[in-house]
Amino acid sequence: MDTLRRFFRFLCPVLLAWPVWLSAQSKYAGESFSVGVGARGLAMGSAFHTLATGPEALYWNPAGLVRSERGPDNCLALMHSERFDGEVVYNFAGYSRNLKRAEGPLSIGVGLIHLGVGGIPLVTRLENPGGELGPENRPVIDRYISKNDFAFLAGFGRRFSDKTCLGATVKVLHERYLDVTATGFGFDLGAIYESYRLVPLLLSLSARDVTTSFLAFSTGKREYIKPWISAGAALADGYRLPGGKITGALEVSVPAERRRKNYPSDGAYLMSLLHLGAEYALYERMFLRGGLDENNPTFGAGLSVRGLAVDYAWIGHRDLNQTHRISLDYSF
DSSP states (O other): OHHHHHHHHHHHHHHHTHHHHHTTSOTTTTGGGOSOOOHHHHHTTTOOTTTOOGGGHHHHOGGGGGGGTTSOSEEEEEEEEEETTTTEEEEEEEEEEEEOOTTOOEEEEEEEEEEEEEEEEEEEEESSTTSOSBTTBOEEEEEEEEEEEEEEEEEEEEEOSSSEEEEEEEEEEEEEETTEEEEEEEEEEEEEEEEOSSSOEEEEEEEETTTOEEEEETTSOEEEEOOEEEEEEEESSOEEETTEEEEEEEEEEEESSOOGGGSSSHHHHHHHTEEEEEEEEETTTEEEEEEEETTEEEEEEEEEETTEEEEEEEEOOSSSOOEEEEEEEEEO
């Protein structure tokens, strides 16, 4: 608990300082880096900041890196998804390793997120350059271009006591389209506390882009990615059933920027902050998952055999098309 108090003493001044720099920031900057990684967590409504382990914890909550110290020392994770007939491609690759140290368990990891958008029409002229835009004078598509966003992640998780895990992730961001490039930097913090008093629970607190990440463009423009705070709870060992168990998670993620005006009511806005997820594991081999991500339904399934896990997620959306995601995890 002393370690957690020191963590909160560091985090609270950062949160209190938000109003000082928020007024100059760009709304919705860095949204391409907030899609999430891993089909398991996405199928559980993105209620995964508390349960994430291995390389996927680099994105959700770096403290979770060290929660796999009792398993294999190495873990490799891959994910791929496509949307809009393959025009939008999203990929993740990550690796984590558990280090045995006399001072206590320590895990490190690296990862790469890529989002590519192709088929973007580039228009620079009209059919009749001397006339006005209209039905008889349409824009001419010169060519199609693409935009690519990358995020390189490197982080660690350390167990400071039997119940407390802390972690941090450093992020290097890069965007490119046409001749314009942007490079940025940021980092995330996370904490997980294991409570076994009444009901075995995992409690988590994580801060993404905690000091406000930035993107510096080659044009001289600068964008700022505002922080998010996520808090959650999950069943530590699940609820045992014949042949398997059920694990549930509840989380709330709050952005620093005000997004209330984008929703028709206070209830709709509050639901957008909520994440619910559940997983049924049958003999620790087959998995069924479901959840609610910002009021959008999610479902999924998984299969794990000899260290290799294959997971699938279906993610619905009230405005956009549904998304299918597949990920592989290999522990060795």
